[in-house]
Amino acid sequence: MGYPHYMSLVYVVFVSFLHFSHSHNAPQDYVKAHNDVRKVVGMGPMQWDANVAKFAESYANKRKDCALIHSHNPKYGENIAWGTGEFTGLDAVKLWADEKRDYNYHSNTCKPFKMCGHYTQMVWKNSIRIGCARAKCLNGAWFVTCNYDPPGREINIIRGCSSVMCEL
Numbered sequence: 001m002g003y004p005h006y007m008s009l010v011y012v013v014f015v016s017f018l019h020f021s022h023s024h025n026a027p028q029d030y031v032k033a034h035n036d037v038r039k040v041v042g043m044g045p046m047q048w049d050a051n052v053a054k055f056a057e058s059y060a061n062k063r064k065d066c067a068l069i070h071s072h073n074p075k076y077g078e079n080i081a082w083g084t085g086e087f088t089g090l091d092a093v094k095l096w097a098d099e100k101r102d103y104n105y106h107s108n109t110c111k112p113f114k115m116c117g118h119y120t121q122m123v124w125k126n127s128i129r130i131g132c133a134r135a136k137c138l139n140g141a142w143f144v145t146c147n148y149d150p151p152g153r154e155i156n157i158i159r160g161c162s163s164v165m166c167e168l
Contacts, residue, residue: 024088027053030132030146033093034122037100043123049149052076052131056147059133063145066137077127077151079118084141089134092144096122117152124152 027048035045059071066082081092096118103109103116110116121127132146 024090025134027132030089030093031130033090033097034130034146037093037097037119038123041123043125044128046128046130046148049129049131052129052147052149053133054131056131056145057133057135059147060135060143060145061133063135063143064138066139066141066143071145071147073147075149075151077121077124077148078145079121079148080143080145082137082141082143087142087144089132089144089146092134093122093146096146121148121152124148126150127152 031046031048038045055071055073055076059073063069063080068080068082070078070080079092079096081087081095083091099114099116099119102111102114103119104111127148127150129149130146131149132144134142134144137143
């Protein structure tokens with residue numbers, strides 16, 4: 001009698017661990033986080049797209065070095081990030097969303113020498129489909145990418161948005 005009870009306990013612990021280790025990286029987590037940011041500025045919701053997600057997964061799995069190099073696929077907009085520890089997809093989304101502080105809606109620009117292109121891609125009004133992925137790098141860090149369809153406009157990171165329109 002003790003053995004089946006013990007196995008039930010092992011199963012519950014194992015399932016709990018699986019849920020914990022994959023939390024904040026599921027499609028619904030990425031979508032909700034993006035839609036929460038979009039809602040604040042009056043943009044409609046995004047939806048998960050299997051084709052966009054397939055591209056994101058393929059690219060994330062190629063970035064074994066965690067280098068912040070974009071795929072340069074003209075079909076999709078793209079945000080990338082990497083982090084150590086249990087760096088989750090939601091951690092990456094928060095980094096991108098935090099760029100809002102460097103975006104000026106009135107002048108439609110980033111603060112000088114600041115980045116806000118990840119944020120503007122998240123809230124780009126025409127981007128309605130999203131696919132994201134997270135992959136472990138050889139150094140133990142995590143690479144996260146989200147791709148957006150259709151893409152937002154490119155932003156000049158070195159000079160800020162003032163040299164290139166980054167309109168919503």
